[in-house]
Structures are given as C-alpha cells and as structure tokens.
Amino acid sequence: MKKFWFGVIFVAVFVYMGMTSHNTVNKDDFKGKWPFSVEEVILSCYMQDDVKLPIVTIKGDRYGLTAYANNLHGSFDDINAINKFWIDDIKNKGLKVSLGDITNAALKLCD
Structure with a gap:
C-alpha cells in the first residue's frame, strides 16, 4: 500500500511541476542573438501554476533564464x-549579450 501512495504522490508532483517541452537548439540554426559560448x-x-519557467541546459546543468525559474529548476543556487x-x-x-531571444524561444515551448 505504501508503494501505491508513493507512486500516486510521485505522479502528482511530476504533473504539477510538469515540463511541457524541450528543444535542442544550436548556434547556427537559432533565429536571434546567440548569447552563449557553447554551440548547442x-x-x-x-x-x-500559471507561470512559465524558461530553462536552458548547458553541458548537463540547468540554468533558469529568470530568477524564479532558477530557484525552482536550476542546478545551482x-x-x-x-x-x-x-x-x-x-x-x-x-x-x-541579451538573453531575451533565447528566453522567448524557451517560453514558446510552454504554449
């Protein structure tokens, strides 16, 4: 019975925090200013809730593109x-370089 409730809670938390989408983007194909020293x-x-949280993953670590996104999903404090x-x-x-174009591209994934 404990395993059942653990499973229910795990699924509920996953859905609540649900990642809607992700997309691999590279410097050459990106439409906008590329703000990073890496190619991809x-x-x-x-x-x-109703708040979109844009995240970029670079070399396996997650970085929030807003302070709130970083607090909830970033790899670093x-x-x-x-x-x-x-x-x-x-x-x-x-x-x-502005993070605006890359942030907007991430936010579109929530639509």
Missing part, C-alpha cells in the same frame, strides 16, 4: 552561475 543548448519550459557560458556584448562594453 537544450531549452525547456516548465509550468508552475546562484543565478550568476550561467555567467561562465554567457558571452560579453562586444558592441556594449561591460554588458552581456
């Missing part, structure tokens, strides 16, 4: 952990 990433989108893959914007000294 996996984009995912989770739903938490530090929102700045993604900085080791996030490239500088050569046109704007001191800034990084």
